[in-house]
Amino acid sequence: MTQATESNNAVVESKLKYFPINIFAIIMGLAGFTLSTYVITKEPTIRLTLASITSAVFVLFSILYITKLIKYPEAVKEETNHPVKLTFFPAYSICLLLLSSVWLEYSFAKYIWFAGCILQLIFTLFVLSSLVHKSFNINHVNPAWFIPVAGPLIIPMAGMQLGYGFISVIAYPIGFIFWIMIFTILLYRLVFHDPLPPKLVPMLCIMLAPPSIAAVSYLHIEEFFTHVSVHSPFVLMLYGIAWFIFVFLLCNVKIFIKAPFFLSAWAYSFPIAAFIIATTKVVPLFTDINYLQYVFNIIYALWALFALLIVYLVIRTIKLVLNGKICVPE
Numbered sequence: 001m002t003q004a005t006e007s008n009n010a011v012v013e014s015k016l017k018y019f020p021i022n023i024f025a026i027i028m029g030l031a032g033f034t035l036s037t038y039v040i041t042k043e044p045t046i047r048l049t050l051a052s053i054t055s056a057v058f059v060l061f062s063i064l065y066i067t068k069l070i071k072y073p074e075a076v077k078e079e080t081n082h083p084v085k086l087t088f089f090p091a092y093s094i095c096l097l098l099l100s101s102v103w104l105e106y107s108f109a110k111y112i113w114f115a116g117c118i119l120q121l122i123f124t125l126f127v128l129s130s131l132v133h134k135s136f137n138i139n140h141v142n143p144a145w146f147i148p149v150a151g152p153l154i155i156p157m158a159g160m161q162l163g164y165g166f167i168s169v170i171a172y173p174i175g176f177i178f179w180i181m182i183f184t185i186l187l188y189r190l191v192f193h194d195p196l197p198p199k200l201v202p203m204l205c206i207m208l209a210p211p212s213i214a215a216v217s218y219l220h221i222e223e224f225f226t227h228v229s230v231h232s233p234f235v236l237m238l239y240g241i242a243w244f245i246f247v248f249l250l251c252n253v254k255i256f257i258k259a260p261f262f263l264s265a266w267a268y269s270f271p272i273a274a275f276i277i278a279t280t281k282v283v284p285l286f287t288d289i290n291y292l293q294y295v296f297n298i299i300y301a302l303w304a305l306f307a308l309l310i311v312y313l314v315i316r317t318i319k320l321v322l323n324g325k326i327c328v329p330e
Contacts (some may be wrong), residue, residue, distance in 0.1 A: 124149075168224075184289075263326065
């Protein structure tokens with residue numbers, strides 16, 4: 001092997017190591033262009049051509065980033081600790097969700113959509129947990145933080161047309177509520193703190209995406225429920241927020257386990273009871289009759305775990321009483 005060849009290989013390896021996660025924003029743009037072009041022209045040939053190009057670039061980028069993950073896991077880990085790059089990981093699942101809309105007329109679209117939904121949940125929980133547990137300051141807040149919340153808002157775009165109303169409506173309010181929260185935090189940062197670095201200024205355009213997507217997705221939700229159900233989708237949206245918070249707390253259960261036991265631990269009890277009651281009342285209303293038994297099995301399992309929690313709280317409280325650690329000066 002010549003010195004020139006070795007040098008070229010070293011350059012390629014270096015490029016691969018620094019292959020950025022935010023490159024998947026290109027796929028988001030291409031998919032958006034494909035969808036908007038079809039909406040305007042209604043020309044299936046153009047849609048197929050643009051969809052094929054977008055998908056090919058997505059596959060290429062995926063292969064390159066997975067190769068980076070295998071060969072340079074530390075470089076990927078560095079991106080997960082970066083306040084801007086961290087929020088681009090959900091861009092990958094968003095690409096899948098958009099591609100399911102791009103290929104909506106084909107049977108395989110639902111598999112792309114399901115993969116996007118699963119990854120979106122994983123990435124949203126991961127990013128949210130990272131933002132909560134890592135040391136970021138107000139100047140780290142930037143418009144890229146809208147990317148993780150855009151995914152849940154995009155899910156109904158294809159989901160409602162594929163017939164998966166339950167999942168779509170559960171996802172929608174998760175994105176909606178966090179969009180409002182992050183918009184408030186970002187506005188506070190822009191008004192009262194240092195201006196964005198020049199490199200991040202173009203990202204201000206990201207603020208346009210959540211309300212636009214939210215409007216389109218809600219149209220699909222409204223159309224779907226008008227025809228298939230007498231129950232308002234708003235009820236399911238509220239439950240969706242509760243469901244996501246429940247899953248988020250479950251993913252962070254280690255924090256609760258490590259915490260010392262105080263009487264304040266009884267704060268676990270009523271919220272979980274409220275969630276079980278909501279699940280029992282709401283979910284069966286929007287579930288196919290063929291799957292009702294599975295739903296009730298899950299509810300019974302939740303109640304059994306809740307009963308164990310109550311037993312645990314009672315035992316620990318009695319132990320505090322016996323050790324004389326209740327009704328004492330703090």
